[in-house]
Amino acid sequence: MYKGSMVALVTPMQVDGSVDYESLATLVEFHIENNTSAIVSMGTTGESATLTMDEHCEVITRTVALVNGRIPVIAGTGANSTWEAIELTRCAQQGGADACLLVTPYYNKPPQEGLYQFHKKIAESVDIPQILYNVPGRTAVDMLPETVNRLADIDNIVGLKDATGDLSRLAEMQALLAKKVDGEAFDLFSGDDATGTEFMLRGGHGVISVTNNVAPGAMAAMCDAALAGDRELAESLNQPLTGLHTKLFLQASPIPVKWVLAEMKLIPPTIRLPLIEFEKQYHQPLREAMQQAHL
DSSP: OEEEEHHHHHHHOOTTTSBHHHHHHHHHHHHHHHHEEEEEEETTTTTTGGSHHHHHHHHHHHHHHHHHHHHHHEEEOOOSSHHHHHHHHHHHTTTSSEEEEEEESSSSOOHHHHHHHHHHHHHHHSSSEEEEEEHHHHSSSSOOOOHHHHHTTSSSSSEEOOSSSOHHHHHHHHHHHTTTTTGGGEEEEEEOHHHHOOOTTTOOEEEEEEEEGGGGGHHHHHHHHHHOOOOOHHHHHHGGGHHHHHTSSSSTTTTTHHHHHHHHHHHHHHHOOOOOOOOOOGHHHHHHHHTTTTT
């Protein structure tokens, strides 16, 4: 259903910490003009963990309105509370989102059967396409390919964002899904910029990207080449971005990427506690990565 270069969009904020909807509108137009294929609103990079439920729903609804049907909007609606995840998914559906992205429940550390039942319950409760999101480095729980394979049998669970950076996971998932009659209907997305190009060259459908926030045109061109199977072109387009793929994680995301966007005069330099401003010792390495990427 979705493919290519999808942005894990930041949530711009005013100096007082309130959501900056004017800058949000600027970002939406920036991405549409630069061929981003979908916007992921209120994911990890969108600081979903520090917004209230009302703010969370409002950002999704406003993003949908700003996009106005030009590209898909995928709403991050995961939580470690099943009830909260259902409520967020329902509000995203009511707000007009095209699909939802649901991170594995963090902190609780459920077993694989718990993960299965959690996602099954949400899928049965809200009739909207849902993409699983596995990021064990953040959540302290790893959804195994066998569990993803079980969940792929549920009609409105349509894909997986894998942020492990482990390319062997892609091959394992492809082998499992190939055994299903409708296996091709389940999309596989990278959530790791450093391995995203190779992920697509090996048959993945796209990347939900932090780098895309600051270099959307370059990311779109690279993804198009990778999806077309043109390894030489994809790797050459990715080369200037490699510094960003790593340096945007010098501190916890989205601290570095919001600093770059502020340097680009696209958003104010504001982030919510417990995250703090980008530390000065990291400014120069990230500036060098920006120069390498021609920002």
